Amino acid sequence: MWHQTHNQVKNLQQEKKIFNLRIYFAMALVGICLAVLIIRYGYLQLYQHQHFQTISESNRIRLQSIPPARGNIYDRNGILLAHNYPIFSITVNKAQYPKINNLINNLQPILNLSAEDIGQVQKRFKDARKTDQVTIKFHLTDEDIARFSEVKYQFPDVEIATQMTRIYPYDDLFAHLIGYVGRINDKELKVIDKDKYAGTNLIGKIGIEKFYEQLLHGQKGHESVEVNVHGTVLKHLEHQPAIRGNDLYLSLDFHLQKFASEQLAQKRGAIIALDPRNGEVLAMVSSPSFNPNLFVTGISHKDYNNLNENLDQPLYNRALQGTYPPASTIKPMAGLGGIHYGYIDWNTKIFDPGYFQIPSDSHKFRDWKKSGHGIVDLHKAITQSSDTYFYILSYQMGIDNMYKWMTQFGFGEKTGIDLPYESSGLYPSPEWKMRTRGTKWLMGETISVSIGQGAFTATPLQLALSTAIVANSGKHITPHLLKESKGSTPYPIHHDTDGKILFNGTPNDWVKMHHAMIDVIQSGTGQGIKSGLQYQIAGKTGTAQVKSIAQGKHYNEALLSERHYDHALFIGFAPADNPQIVLAIILENGRSGSAAAKVARPIFDYWLKESMNRTGFVGDFLFKLGHLT
Helix, strand or coil: CHHHHHHHHHHHHHHHHHHHHHHHHHHHHHHHHHHHHHHHHHHHHHHCHHHHHHHHHHHHEEEEEECCCCCCEECCCCCEEEEEEEEEEEEEEHHHCCCCHHHHHHHHHHHCCCHHHHHHHHHHHHHCCCCCEEEEECCCCHHHHHHHHHCHHHCCCEEEEEEEEEECCCCCCCHHHHCEEEECCHHHHCCCCCCCCCCCCEEEEEHHHHHCHHHHHCECEEEEEEECCCCCEEEEEEEECCECCCEEEECCCHHHHHHHHHHHCCCCEEEEEECCCCCEEEEEEEECCCCCHHHHCCCCHHHHHHHHCCCCCCCCCHHHHCCECCHHHHHHHHHHHHHHCCCCCCCCCEEECCEEECCCCCCEEECCCCCCCEEECHHHHHHCCCHHHHHHHHHHHCHHHHHHHHHHHCCCCCCCCCCCCCCCCECCCHHHHHHHHCCCCCHHHHHHHCCCCCCCEECHHHHHHHHHHHHCCCECCCCECEEEEECCCCCCCCCCCCCECCCCCCHHHHHHHHHHHHHHHHCCCCHHHCCCCCCCCEEEEEEECCCCCCCCCCCCHHHCCHHHCCEEEEEEEECCCCCCEEEEEEECCCCCHHHHHHHHHHHHHHHHHHHHHHHCCCCCCCCCHHHHC
16 A cells, blocks of 8 residues: 555656656747747848848839820921820729729720720730730710719729820821821830830831831830839829930921822822932822821721721822832933943934834834834933833843843832831842742843833832932932931931942933933923923823733723723922922823823922922022912
8 A cells, every 4th residue: 555655656756757847848949939039030130121121112112114205296397297195094004903804894884885995905905014004995085084983982993094195187198107106016015125115005106106216205214102002002202204205307398298199189199209409208198098096096997997998008108118110200210221331322213113023023012102203312212202212222231231220220129218118119130030930031021121011110219219310410319207306315317318320421411311301391291281381390201001911902991990091100300400309100090191290290380389488599490489379
């Protein structure tokens, strides 16, 4: 009994001892943990304070980009052609709404969003960067604002924002030149500087807006804002303003552009007006045109389809991208080439029976005049536009010499104008044919090219440039639109006008060609515009065949549809003794070059009259203001 009691007491003492050890161990463990926490706390406070303060601040303070105002675009006289305009829009930050469909469905009855509107919002949301503001609806009306304001509390992260959009006050008048801006798309996102465009939704798509995007865009600013846990801005802190883009002044003359456009009267065609002295583009009309304002905030499917499916192709810039057979407008350049290579001079005569045959070939290359022009020298070949003269000349020169000579006038290559998407046209060669078609060049192709037909194509701008080179007696210019850039981004403007055609003739040969082109208007194919003319125009008409005619057949317009009529072309400069303006005109399916010349005459009159009003004189020629009123 005693032993049992003794053992129980001993066991209790051992258990108490073990319990105490456990208590001491637990207390030691707690002490160690507390010590670690205290040491860690001290470390964080003393050594990591700045780091975690920065993290905390970043959750409370956000850096927002301020998009720059886009630069304005003016004509040469300061008339505003493109500028920014404030509108009210409904916007939401993409980061706050990773899924947009529920929000759109809730806003649809409030904002009267159509199915097409919803589709465009979804596309904008898809294309937007993670932190971009996505616009739900542009151009809010007073009614839209009132309806949304009543339910704004239901949409705390949706804002009514003031946005700057682009506006083109003259609608279609400068559409192909100025171009337009539009939403930044996926392809553009891959190549732009994302930091530079942070907060910006619009970018130049075509025309001046695209070519000078870097000047027009400006430099973004930023501001620090304090936000709550919902991302709502509570306070504006640091602010660095954006720097607006440069304002651009173009060489275009608003009034000349408007007048030239009126002469086309919605016909399919193009007009280029250049100053041959410096290459400034005074007017560039492509007709029909379109309203660029439709594209700025996203064109509707209906409007786009109406433009894209229009047979007259209003979206197509005929002046810059249209490639046409230049026809007889290139005969002055070709004739000078014959002199350069020594195959002809001004006294060289041929007999024109109305056709030409390559020796040992039965095919007849017919003149436009069935009976022929009889005895023809170079002067008459220009004024009467003898095809046969140039058939014979090209047979003698050969395509290689023709290619070397004509490409000096800019044919077959881009002019270098400050616009995107320029076509280069085509001056064909044996190398080109072998490369693209895998067949050898034929002499018959040389004959066709000699009168601006066959595979030879040129843009109206190339025709204007080549005409300016003739007007300048061989001096090169670079067509351009930018006259002056004003703003924070320096942009030196220099256009090379020092080049010159390599010509083995004499300066007098250029003068004689000018006289021949004057006689085109006085007594040749362009004489329909000479009535009442008190100054001299040097010009050349052209009629480009659209539908080929079989050997032995003759052109019969009555059997053709309107779109198969010949194209009408005209090139010229005035005053002939002191050129101030060059014109190149094409009327698609206009039937004959004389029709294009009739479009040119009032434009020459208008510009020279305006020039006289500006300067008090035009040149060393008889010119009375009263004769043009």
